[in-house]
Amino acid sequence: MDEKDIVIDERFCDESKKFLYSYLKTIDPDQVPKMDVNVIRKTRNDASLKAIDMFRPKNVSETEIFVKSKFDDYEIPVSIYKAENFDDNGPITLFIHGGGWTFGTRKDYELMMCALA
Numbered sequence: 709m710d711e712k713d714i715v716i717d718e719r720f721c722d723e724s725k726k727f728l729y730s731y732l733k734t735i736d737p738d739q740v741p742k743m744d745v746n747v748i749r750k751t752r753n754d755a756s757l758k759a760i761d762m763f764r765p766k767n768v769s770e771t772e773i774f775v776k777s778k779f780d781d782y783e784i785p786v787s788i789y790k791a792e793n794f795d796d797n798g799p800i801t802l803f804i805h806g807g808g809w810t811f812g813t814r815k816d817y818e819l820m821m822c823a824l825a
Contacts, residue, residue: 717745756816767792768822787814789825 716728768791774783801824805814 719745752816753813756813756818760815760818763819765822768825770818785814787818787821789818789821791825794825 716725720728768789771788771790773786773788775786776783801821803817803821803824805817
């Protein structure tokens with residue numbers, strides 16, 4: 709089976725497509741249901757929100773701000789996680805979610821960011 713024989717939603721980023729092509733070559737295509745990227749996004753988002761609600765530490769607050777892009781008028785959402793005992797002069801961690809606007813969201817990493825805070 710070649711990549712030309714596999715139809716994948718064009719909204720997937722190149723990295724996701726390469727993974728899917730590789731994976732799909734190992735199984736019988738008739739066993740694979742049609743993939744709907746919107747259903748996958750919603751399922752992942754719902755699961756992430758449940759986990760966040762269950763395990764989020766109570767001593768960490770989240771603030772969302774928007775930073776205007778210097779290239780256009782797009783406002784980039786930024787989440788700031790801060791522990792109650794945060795020292796304003798202490799170190800910080802910068803995490804950039806590289807989802808390619810196809811898979812995952814910043815919220816998928818919220819528990820990890822709370823732990824780092």
